[in-house]
Amino acid sequence: MTGWPILGHQLAVRQLQQAVSQDNVPHALLITGPENVGKMTLAHTLAQAMLCTADEDRPCGVCRACRKVAAGHHPDLLVISPEGPRGKLKIEAIRAAEQFLALTPHESRHKLVLVEHFEQATIGAANALLKTLEEPPGYAHLVLLAGDSESLLPTIVSRTNQIALRPLPVPLVEQALQSRRHVPAAEAERLARISGGRIGWAVRAVDEPEHLQQMEAAIAQWLALMSSDLPEQFAALKTLSRSDTDLRQMLAYWLIGWRDVLLLKTQAEAPLTLQEHRPALEQLAERVTIRQITALIExxxxxxxxxxxNVNAQLLLETLLLAHQQTR
Ligand SMILES: [Zn+2]
Known part of the structure; x- marks a missing residue:
């Protein structure tokens, strides 16, 4: 069997390749892992392998089915996702998936539904999905993607086979950026370091310069927030909570910042993820205790x-801000 076009995650890939070749892929899979770690790429490759019409080495990448999957219009594959970064996965989307799965496959022996960000499903949507999971037709396969399984209904988790993906080793991402994407060495090192092994983040940073700019802006904003006074902070947060900023991504960047500050407190000479911001981070480190940093990270x-x-974003940010205030 040839390798799947996936970097790292060998165990998961091997497990799924074997299931495909033995034709016993579970009806319900739950792929968990941090954002941009490669969950969708893995699910998509699995779908391609299951729908591929080649006799072996699936996905072949060249048959009609493979090309349709790659182009996003294979009639036996449905991908559903919440609307926008703060959107909910609604019951209507699950109903559409149910209807899709109720009809027998058009062009292959399987039908697949990939559900992105399942942790954003409403209770109604999760319960509707639970029914689908009870008696799936033989050809039906559901692949749920989520950050972790703790935020999901235990009744759903127990009906799935779980595959947990972890960030890749940073040097592997660095190497891949150089060899596959021809990124110059210094930039590959920097992007891999910031990605923390989440290959999808690094690849996006290469493909979409605005992705990287967003991060730079979030870090700059965080550093400014940390040195401004309370009324200014609240005004800034009000604007933030009402904008369409991806707050989860923003908090992920804040975490990177605080981890660096923590590192400075414990090993002053350690290489930082945000090495470029070292002077500002050192200033911040002087003002806070290790205990405060770990509390904030939590x-x-x-x-x-x-x-x-469904929490109120502004209220949440304000509470978080007050926690940050205690560091001043
Ligand atoms: Zn194929």
Whole structure:
């Protein structure tokens, strides 16, 4: 069997390749892992392999089915996602998936539904999906993608086979950016370092310069927030919570910043993820204690989890801000 076009995640890839070749891919799969770690790429390759019409080495990449999957219009594959970064996955989307799965396959022996950001499903949507999971038709396969399984209904998790993806080793991402995307060495090192092994983030940073600019802006904003006074901070947060900023992504960048500050506190000479901002981070490190930093890191993590549910973004940011205030 030839390799799938996937960097790293060998165990998961091997497991799925074997399931495809033995024709026993589970009806419900749950692929978990941090954002941009490669969940959709893995799910998409699995779909392509299952729908591919070649006799072996699936996906072949060249048959009609493979090309249709790659182009996003294979009639036996449906991808559903929430609308926008703060959107909910609604019951209508699950109903559409149900209807899709109720009809037998058009062109292959399988039908697949990939559900992106399943942690953003409403309770109604999750319950509707649960029914689908109870008695799926033999040809039907559901692949749910989510950040982690803890935020999902246990009744759903227990009905799925779980595959957990972790960030790749940073040097592997660095190497791939150089060899596959021809990124100059210094830039590949920087992007891989910031990606923390989330290959999708690094690739997007190469393909879409605005993605990287967003990060730079989020870090600059965070550093400015940390040195401004309270009324200014609240005004800034009000604007933020009403804008269409991807708050979860923004908090992820804040976490990168705080982890660097923590690193400075514990090993002053350590290489930082945000090496370019070292002077500002050092200033921040002088003002806070290790205990405060770890508490903030915890709170930001909790806030990220809450954002997946229907919480008031402004209120959440204000609470978080007050926690940050205690560091001043
Ligand atoms: Zn093929």
């Amino acid at each position: 709170r930001i993590g909790a806030a990220q989890a809450l954002l997946q549910r």
